[in-house]
Amino acid sequence: MELTVAYDAEHASSTQRIQHEFWPLDEIDPKNAKFPCCLVWTPLPVVSWLAPFIGHVGICREDGAILDFAGSNFVNVDDFSFGAVARYLQLDREQCCFPPTVAGHTCKFGYRHTEYGTSHTWDDALRSSMHYFENKSYNLFTCNCHSFVANCFNRLCYGGSMSWNMVNVAALILFKGRWVDSMSILRSFLPFVVVLCLGIIMVGWPFLIGLFSFSLLLLGWFLIGTYCAKNLIEC
Numbered sequence: 001m002e003l004t005v006a007y008d009a010e011h012a013s014s015t016q017r018i019q020h021e022f023w024p025l026d027e028i029d030p031k032n033a034k035f036p037c038c039l040v041w042t043p044l045p046v047v048s049w050l051a052p053f054i055g056h057v058g059i060c061r062e063d064g065a066i067l068d069f070a071g072s073n074f075v076n077v078d079d080f081s082f083g084a085v086a087r088y089l090q091l092d093r094e095q096c097c098f099p100p101t102v103a104g105h106t107c108k109f110g111y112r113h114t115e116y117g118t119s120h121t122w123d124d125a126l127r128s129s130m131h132y133f134e135n136k137s138y139n140l141f142t143c144n145c146h147s148f149v150a151n152c153f154n155r156l157c158y159g160g161s162m163s164w165n166m167v168n169v170a171a172l173i174l175f176k177g178r179w180v181d182s183m184s185i186l187r188s189f190l191p192f193v194v195v196l197c198l199g200i201i202m203v204g205w206p207f208l209i210g211l212f213s214f215s216l217l218l219l220g221w222f223l224i225g226t227y228c229a230k231n232l233i234e235c
Helices: 002-020 111-116 122-133 145-156 166-176 182-202 205-228
Strands: 038-043 055-060 066-071 074-077 087-090
Touching (some): 055 166, 074 122, 166 205
């Protein structure tokens, strides 16, 4: 009986070490576009000029290389689409679930997480999502870069959640992301300010109403498609 208890304690301790010992990460290096274990964001041409809260996102490996779903059947590696990173958020690997065995889940989902696809490391999860999206068609409104990051988060069970989607991924980087530098802020908002000023000068206040309606329609589409009519946005 004592041997059994001792074994269980040792096994639990060993499992915990496997789950919580990680390779140390390098420093974030914006000049070389290295953002270890980060969620990254950059503005989109034209779209972000009209709705600056919308942009392109990617997720980074432990070595800092950026992965982003950039087109149908294509995941970009270490060459972020649409320009340099403007905002980033370093993620905590301690908030992920890396079960060494089927019974070793630290999250509450267990079987559901196993069925969805578990991984032993951060990079394994990203690699699995990458292979999955290499067989997906890109669509700005239904299956895009946010879908790819959400899939990675769900495989990681990041934050103890398997409910990641386009909307909460966008909200995470929007409200918690850090700007790389002041130039990143400028290139993210200057085009929008220029378009806004030109529109008001040339068209007047109806342009402002149209721009607000455009943003509202986009936001409504993603909210309704994600939470009310899930079949509209499935990737």
